[in-house]
Amino acid sequence: MDREEFVKQMLKYSASAGDIETNIVHILDYMGRKLEADRTYIFEKNIEGSSDNTYEWCSENAIPPKDQLQNVGHEGLLDLWYDEFGNNKGIFIENLEEYKEISSPMYELLKPQDIHSLIAWPIFVDEICIGFLGIDNPLRKHMEDVVRIFEMVGYIMSIIIRQRDNVRMLRKLSYEDQLTGVKNRRELDTFGTNEYARVYSVGILSCDLNGLKRINDTLGHEAGDKYIIKVANNLAKIFGHNYVYRMGGDEFIALAINLTAAEFELNVDKLLKIMEKEEIPVAAGYIFKADNTTEFYSLIDEADKKMYEDKGRYYSDTKNERRRTGI
Known part of the structure; x- marks a missing residue:
């Protein structure tokens, strides 16, 4: 895979004048198809102290699990990943069966989704980890490429998420009454x-x-x-x-x-x-x-x-x- 071309396309989508939410899905789509993966997605922390699957792209053969992946708990599940993210490290699972020894609860969450390999990378906004970008079952020949480009991809996604949040805030200020919230x-x-x-x-x-x-x-x-x-x-x-x-x-x-x-x-x-x-x-x-x-x-x-x-x-x-x- 041409890594330079990959990053160039990512930057192109991030700078697009279109709807930001649509741009995010386009990026996930491009990543998934280019890396011949089953699924690409974003999880974001919510105010309840858990994480929601907010965006996803799925291949034609994959069943979209996003609706079932809301309010995923941190304790005993994602806390292990967020500890790694806090150290600016990603999660790289080449063989899910081997990961069972590291985190049995996470194994039990991933196994029913037919995941056998996975990469997740933190998304930071203002130096705070607000969630992560993930890719399930990329073709094995792309694994090394993914590892090398994910830091840049995570950085690009951080910029887009910040832009999205700014747009949401402007809309809220423009169309929502500040005293009552209606x-x-x-x-x-x-x-x-x-x-x-x-x-x-x-x-x-x-x-x-x-x-x-x-x-x-x-x-x-x-x-x-x-x-x-x-x-x-x-x-x-x-x-x-x-x-x-x-x-x-x-x-x-x-x-x-x-x-x-x-x-x-x-x-x-x-x-x-x-x-x-x-x-x-x-x-x-x-x-x-x-x-x-x-x-x-x-x-x-x-x-x-x-x-x-x-x-x-x-x-x-x-x-x-x-x-x-x-x-």
Whole structure:
């Protein structure tokens, strides 16, 4: 194998202007085919202290095992590998049967995958090992080549993973509300532009926290923020994180996609009961359409109008109650 050409192609993929996630898969594809392997893949550490198989390429004869390789434990399994990775060393298994003496648990994990040889190399981002790149059953004649080029390949993959993480962070900052973690107004615009035309039905709930100024004035803005977060969490619990949008301040929009009117109204009822139980005063207005023929923002305006009517009733009742009690 021409090692110089191999590395050149890897660099070409890493510098591609295409989608980074797609570029990663292309690199794994190129590696797997060039080294005549059964499978190439990436594992990454997760927040639970284990590792997930995040990307893979498989040959036509291999069964993709990625879905079964999530939350793979470190203790008794990958901890041995990560110890080696921490010393800037890779894992080279030329004969899996011989590896049984080194780590029986890892042998038991690899054997059912029909692995008889394997190479894994650490991926570092900012000098921290975040996971590893692996290749299963490369053709024996390529083993020496793989050993010699994997350090460079691991370095290239580290750069790409860092780029991917930066893109994800920028997207998160652009489309996610920083206080509550739900989506923001810009992402609602994205839904209206790109997705609304493909839905079969839509329910729209406009929700607003009542009395926020009073909460801020009496308990402080931190307490007000906690109430806003509670509203967001309850909306996400009922309508799903992907369909809740903070429009600014204490105003939210929640969408229900492709439900029946009865299902949507049941969700609204569940939400209001949760808010009442947790003593979170909200105003709500909603509308349901069994098709997508009405302009999206006209529906938003109609739900908003009903919400403000509800808010008006709340403040009118509150004012009358204060008059009655003299408070």
